[in-house]
Amino acid sequence: MNNKARILVCEDEPALRNDICAELVEAGYEAVGVRDGNDALAFLAEGRPDLILCDIAMPVLDGRGLLDRIRDDRPDLSTVPFLFLTAFSDRQDIIAGKLGGADDYLVKPVDYEMLLATVSAHLRLVSRVEIAVNDRLAQTREALGSAENGHYSALECLAQALVIVDREAHVLYANPKARSLACIGAGLQLDRALSLSKNNALFIDALAEVMADETGMVRSVIVTAPERDREMILLIGRIAAVEGVQRAALVVIADPGTRSIPEPDLLQAALNLTPKEAELAALLAKGLRSEEIADVMGVSSTTVSYHLKNLFAKTQTNRQSDLVVFILSLCALSPSR
Incomplete structure (x- = not known):
């Protein structure tokens, strides 16, 4: 054989x-x-x-x-x-x-x-x-590439809740998973017209910071979902211009209570990462900033940047927002509690 x-x-x-x-x-x-x-x-x-x-x-x-x-x-x-x-x-x-x-x-x-x-x-x-992992990653990579060109149909089948907004927080697109959430408290509300609630100053500030940044940062906002009795994480990262909009952002709604963030062991095996790269990837998916990740891992910011560069290469992504979605695309393969 x-x-x-x-x-x-x-x-x-x-x-x-x-x-x-x-x-x-x-x-x-x-x-x-x-x-x-x-x-x-x-x-x-x-x-x-x-x-x-x-x-x-x-x-x-x-x-x-x-x-x-x-x-x-x-x-x-x-x-x-x-x-x-x-x-x-x-x-x-x-x-x-x-x-x-x-x-x-x-x-x-x-x-x-x-x-x-x-x-x-x-x-x-x-x-x-392994086949399931590779298929899921290929599907996610294709969907992210389509979103950059203003084609959202590929995002419809992804398991993550994804919202695309402009710099004024107007919703350009929300996939079925995001629409099913409808309202997750004051942090992010999607009404029937898919307009984003602007009463969350933390979200608006994070969005403005991401839009002004040129390094591809991802910012996180924690919001409370009263009807679900737990917090949700909004991960915000810039993407390429879509549908004539000069700048847009991808908002990923992550629910830690449903194991939507894969364990480092799974990330390491699925993406052929080193233990440190897998740890960093999991922390990114939890919404931690680079400086926070450096503190948790006990390394310098330079070391975090080095591992992040390797993560981009291994996942064929260029921005943290794409990388986070890529990581979360493995959520369905995470072991249940």
């Missing part, structure tokens, strides 16, 4: 490790065998597997210890399936393993037909998620 999936087999019994690797190779995979958790960590420092098959009871660093280390120290491996292989078949032990972060549990003696079927199933699931 082309582009063979790489399976890391962590098993301290040499004969069993060799047999498992041989079965995997015969099935068309690339198999890498290691004898314990420390050897696995050494391999992971240099390479990335597509799936990890790991015995629980091993000397030095056992399977649970390895899983904990990976979950704590290697968020970049969060999408790599981790399968436990164990002689312990007790139901509670299996439940405990899955609650501890394992994706599946295979019991010794090894049923190789079951092992291969389980491996194949998990790899297919990862592939489906």
Whole structure:
């Protein structure tokens, strides 16, 4: 098979490790065998597997210890399936393993037909998620490009609530998700004529600041949605001229209460980001300013600008407003609470 999936087999019994690797190779995979958790960590420092098959009871660093280390120290491996292989078949032990972060549990003696079927199933699931991510990002990129040319039809299908306004806060467009909100309190109100309420000084001030800025900043305004008993975030960023309007802004309505802001782990896996880039991307989507992000991350503003430049390159965006929408386009793929 082309582009063979790489399976890391962590098993301290040499004969069993060799047999498992041989079965995997015969099935068309690339198999890498290691004898314990420390050897696995050494391999992971240099390479990335597509799936990890790991015995629980091993000397030095056992399977649970390895899983904990990976979950704590290697968020970049969060999408790599981790399968436990164990002689312990007790139901509670299996439940405990899955609650501890394992994706599946295979019991010794090894049923190789079951092992291969389980491996194949998990790899297919990862592939489906990757396809869904790529499709969603491509859809968002196309929609943002269409908006710049005054064509809003592509924005209709996006899951984010998006509003486009001019410098006077007149609504040029609101997609179905934004229209469904209708009224989210005093911060942003869309009546039947889709006119923007101008009684929120914070919003108007943020809009003016964004319109006057040449660096592509995004500003955020927190508004209360009484009928939803929680706050909403309005993220405001300038976009290219649309429909003859010299300057326009994109307003993204984010609802943290519905997990509309993806976790850094998901961003890292979906967009091939470094941990710092993923952290910055998540903070941007929450509406933090660059100086606030620098404080949270404990880095300088120069470092924030460096990571932001890399984010633009990796997401093929040019402005923070587009980048924020791009990040939020993954919201439907975030795990539920």
